[in-house]
Amino acid sequence: MSPPRYVADEAALDHLGREAKQWTCPHCRRAGTLxxxxxxxxxxxxxxxxxxxxxxxxxxxxxxxxxxxGRTFSVFLAQxxxxxxxxxxxxxxxxxxxxxxxxxxxxxxAARSGFSLESAYRWWRGWRRAEPALRSxxxxxxxxxxxxxxxxxxxxxxxxxxxxxxVREQRAWPGFAS
Ligand SMILES: [Zn+2]
Numbered sequence: 001m002s003p004p005r006y007v008a009d010e011a012a013l014d015h016l017g018r019e020a021k022q023w024t025c026p027h028c029r030r031a032g033t034l035x036x037x038x039x040x041x042x043x044x045x046x047x048x049x050x051x052x053x054x055x056x057x058x059x060x061x062x063x064x065x066x067x068x069x070g071r072t073f074s075v076f077l078a079q080x081x082x083x084x085x086x087x088x089x090x091x092x093x094x095x096x097x098x099x100x101x102x103x104x105x106x107x108x109x110a111a112r113s114g115f116s117l118e119s120a121y122r123w124w125r126g127w128r129r130a131e132p133a134l135r136s137x138x139x140x141x142x143x144x145x146x147x148x149x150x151x152x153x154x155x156x157x158x159x160x161x162x163x164x165x166x167v168r169e170q171r172a173w174p175g176f177a178s
Contacts, residue, residue, distance in 0.1 A: 002026065003034070003058065006078045006166040013056050016075060025060040026073050034058045040074055054080045060085030078167035079160065081176050086115045086123070088162035093175065095127060096121060099149035126177025131175055 003023040006067040018034040020080050024031045037059035041052065055076035060068035080173045090113035097107030108120045132147060135141050154166035162173045 003073070004075055005170050005172075007162075008078055008167045010053060010077065013053070013077060016056055016058075020058055023058075025069060025071075027071045028060060028069035030060070030067055030069070033060045033062075033066055035061050037072055040076070053077065075084050076166075078163040082122070082172060084119075084176070086113065086116070086119065088166070089160045090114065090175070091123065092160065092162050094124075095175075096149050098124065098127075099147060124154060127175045129177065130175040137174075 001019075001024065003016075003020070007016065020034040020036055021032055023034050025033055025099050034115065035058065037057040039053055040083040042054070049115045055074050057072050057074050059072050060070060062068045062070035068112065076082060081088065081091070086107075090111055093111040094107050094113060097110045098104070102110065104120055105117065108117050112154060118168065122127055131148070134152075135143060138144055138148070138155070146154075152161050152165075155161070157169070162176070165173050
């Protein structure tokens with residue numbers, strides 16, 4: 001059994017410790033060698049998210065006579081982007097504003113997110129690069145009639161659609177580059 005890349009919430013993250021013995025290592029493909037290896041924390045630019053939980057790390061044990069490869073891998077909370085502090089819901093609020101026609105500054109202010117304006121510009125460039133792929137995923141490369149934002153929310157829910165995407169598809173949201 002392969003380990004997940006993303007889990008829905010912290011409770012699911014807690015459960016992983018018990019499941020890890022049944023996984024095969026994503027690096028060396030051996031089974032039964034994985035141990036929980038500590039929490040992934042932090043990454044927030046400032047404020048209370050500084051020590052927030054982001055995921056869990058697992059270790060493929062090569063200690064003693066264990067046959068593992070000695071490498072680690074991480075399972076992330078679905079609300080997290082690897083390599084960036086912003087959470088999916090806050091980033092989606094910004095993107096929704098942009099897709100509805102707001103400028104970067106206005107969308108950033110409306111998102112009340114805690115990330116910097118500079119980050120908003122940088123990540124939005126990543127979104128723009130991914131837009132052709134997003135459009136071909138949902139509308140054969142063209143703008144969906146109801147708009148890209150609406151089709152994403154219809155598919156993955158309006159609450160936190162990028163987190164829903166990550167946990168359902170088990171891969172990183174393609175429209176985010178850190
Ligand atoms: Zn391994």
